[in-house]
Amino acid sequence: xxxxxxxxxxxxxxxxxxxxxxxxxxxxxxxxxxxxxxxxxxxxxxxxxxxxxxxxxxxxxxxxxxxxxxxxxxxxxxxxxxxxxxxxxxxxxxxxxxxxxxxxxxxxxxxxxxxxxxxxxxxxxxxxxxxxxxxxxxxxxxxxxxxxxxxxxxxxxxxxxxxxxxxxxxxxxxxxxxxxxxxxx
Numbered sequence: 001x002x003x004x005x006x007x008x009x010x011x012x013x014x015x016x017x018x019x020x021x022x023x024x025x026x027x028x029x030x031x032x033x034x035x036x037x038x039x040x041x042x043x044x045x046x047x048x049x050x051x052x053x054x055x056x057x058x059x060x061x062x063x064x065x066x067x068x069x070x071x072x073x074x075x076x077x078x079x080x081x082x083x084x085x086x087x088x089x090x091x092x093x094x095x096x097x098x099x100x101x102x103x104x105x106x107x108x109x110x111x112x113x114x115x116x117x118x119x120x121x122x123x124x125x126x127x128x129x130x131x132x133x134x135x136x137x138x139x140x141x142x143x144x145x146x147x148x149x150x151x152x153x154x155x156x157x158x159x160x161x162x163x164x165x166x167x168x169x170x171x172x173x174x175x176x177x178x179x180x181x182x183x184x185x
Contacts, residue, residue, distance in 0.1 A: 053081045053099040056126055056133075060085065060097060063137045067181040068092070079106075085137075091179035093136055093143075097129070105129035107136075111176055112143045112150050114166035132161045140180040146173050 007026045026034055060083055061070050071084040079098040086094045095109035103118045103125050115132070118125010132152060135141055141160065142153040151162025 053101070056097070056099060056105065056130065057081060057083050059130060060133060060137075063134060064181055067183075068137065087181050089179065089181065089183050091177075092140075092181050092183075093178045095136065097133065107132060111178075112145065112152075113164065115150075115161070115164040116166065128161065135160050136178070137181045140178055143176040143178065144173065145176060147171065 008023065010023045057070075057072055064070055064085060064087075067088050069086045069088070071086075073082045073084070074080065076082045076098065078100065080101050081099045083097040083099075084094075085097065093109055093111060095107055095112075098106040098108065105117045105125055107115045107117070107129060117129040117132070135152060135154065139154060141155050142157070144151050144153055144162075146163075149163035149165050151164065152160045154160050
């Protein structure tokens, strides 16, 4: 905060941070360099490693390669990061990946609905979401949509993920085959 004759550096850690709340009230004229040094030290300390969301988005971009477009945004409420994945080939599925800082990953597609992975600051959801994304982009398979749920099947018909309860609603069982993003030529 900047006032007429003073600077306040107030560092409020996140809910799961190991750092404590810190606050310095500094004189505008004599302590400007000290304020800069405090902010630089805090920034360096907090930015040591990428978040799991950063890693997941980087993995998503690598999986799609030149066969899909990934648009990353931070503008959707309640999510830290959103990636919109659009394939270049017919038969492959478009979808969104929504990520929170609490290790919740949502994969949402118009054809299959809303699939939620993880939560409660457990990394398992990110790992399961990576496995599902790999199937959607690299392997291909089928999405089986039943009355109140859906599940992801591999090319042999084995269940990869599911049942997911927030799926697209249908009256009859429907199988939606999809192709991988990379297709043989």
